[in-house]
Amino acid sequence: MSLNLAEKAQTAAELQANQRLTGRTPDALAADLGFTTAYLDDLLHLRPAIDPADVWLLRDHLEREVLTHGGTPVPYTVLTEPARAAATTWFNLRPLP
Known part of the structure; x- marks a missing residue:
């Protein structure tokens, strides 16, 4: 599954919006997932050389x-549940820790 430029921009905006809504620092979120803060930033901006499975994990x-903190997440318009079904066939998606 490869996203076009518009889908990448939309997904990055949704990830970043939800990151802000968590109220948690990038360091804390990265530590939760065993990522470096730099890699978390790469994921949030969908930069090259990221693992698509990690994007789903972050999502x-x-x-x-x-x-968990009582908020309402920004809905994902590209990384939807039907898209997850397709992504499962392409990537090694992992459950949340």
Whole structure:
């Protein structure tokens, strides 16, 4: 599954919006997932050389964190549940820790 430029921009905006809604620092979020802060930033901006499975892991983690803290996550328009079904066939998606 390869995203076009518009889908990448939309997904990055949604990830970043949900990151802000968590109220948690990038260092804390990165540590939750065993990522470096620099790699978390690469994921949030969908930079080259990231693992697509990590994007899905981050997506799920941010959504869970927003919900856990009583917020309403920004909906994902590209990384949807139907897209997850397709991504599962392409990438080694992992459950949240």
